[in-house]
Amino acid sequence: MINTLDLKFHRPRTIAAYLVETSVGPVLVETGPESTYPRLKAALAEHGVTPADLRAVFVSHIHLDHAGAAWRLMADGAPVVYVHPKGAPHLIDPTRLWESASRIYGEQMETLWGRPGPIPEERVRAVQDGEEIAIGASRFLALDTPGHAGHHHAWVTDGVIFSGDVGGVRIGGGPVVPPLPPPEIHLELWRASLDRLRSLEAAEIRPTHFGAYADVTAHLDDLEDRMFRWAERVLGWMREGLDEEALIPRFEELVAEELRAAGLDEEALAEYEIADPAWMSVPGLVRYWRKVHPERVAGA
Ligand SMILES: [Zn+2]
Structure with a gap:
């Protein structure tokens, strides 16, 4: 039980x-x-x-x-x-x-x-x-x-x-x-x-x-699917030269769009945002790309 x-x-x-x-x-x-x-x-x-x-x-x-x-x-x-x-x-x-x-x-x-x-x-x-x-x-x-x-x-x-x-x-x-x-x-x-x-x-x-x-x-x-898709989106923006401050609203928009498309209402969106704040995932992904795949950030 x-x-x-x-x-x-x-x-x-x-x-x-x-x-x-x-x-x-x-x-x-x-x-x-x-x-x-x-x-x-x-x-x-x-x-x-x-x-x-x-x-x-x-x-x-x-x-x-x-x-x-x-x-x-x-x-x-x-x-x-x-x-x-x-x-x-x-x-x-x-x-x-x-x-x-x-x-x-x-x-x-x-x-x-x-x-x-x-x-x-x-x-x-x-x-x-x-x-x-x-x-x-x-x-x-x-x-x-x-x-x-x-x-x-x-x-x-x-x-x-x-x-x-x-x-x-x-x-x-x-x-x-x-x-x-x-x-x-x-x-x-x-x-x-x-x-x-x-x-x-x-x-x-x-x-x-x-x-x-x-x-x-x-x-x-x-x-797994969402994690890699979101990471690639952030990488794309990094390669366009966006810094973390500029990435955050873009990423927040991406998350909200996807949750709304899945049929979630604003209350559910707020719950997701508290459980997993979008602004925190941006520095996490930026660090991952720079540390683990610097060549991809550089555009190779
Ligand atoms: Zn947790």
Whole structure:
């Protein structure tokens, strides 16, 4: 049994945490940001669960909308958090992570994401690719799935993929869009991660943004197609000499057009924009092209 907890980050259906029942008690997949921790606690309480009742917490990666509240859960009695090895140090000491996020978000930092806090080292478990964590009769398989971030695991249990951000953003059954923030976007690695997820032939995918979908292969195909198309559009504009400031409104227009063409209304567009801000994907893509394919930016 899996319950979707809507953390209502600015709007409904933008960030989820997933409460999974196991034979020995509940576990949580993803925590949302610290700023929605009161909402997370209330959502847990609706299911009769306190943080201290959790047997474990799993996070896909350490971006603040996924793991920002992990330290609060630990402070309130959750026993252990499972995370990618490259993410673990940043849960133990979040100083550098918060500094780098502050460079993107500036003064909005606290309003958006809340506050940082450390987790005692012995309660942060780094999980290797392919490792399975047993919680009662359930098994949670870690799959190293880079592309969105270099420190990203998808967690797989009982035919369900918790895809974090590598499975894209999809709200209310709409199009699957790629979250492309700097600094670690890598489209070829991302495609390999999608191949890996497709090969599981899973029954369901649950992206953190947002909900549960049974059309797993179509979902992943849609994401892959859109990701490469959008990246090529941005590359084209870069080659015309547009800088990031000029790229942002063009990219926002491209995203909005595509979502509207899929039949989404303005409210749904706003939800997508909160879950996956278009302005953030521009620097992510620009960095990807310059770093990974400088020859294509130059026009070769
Ligand atoms: Zn995210």
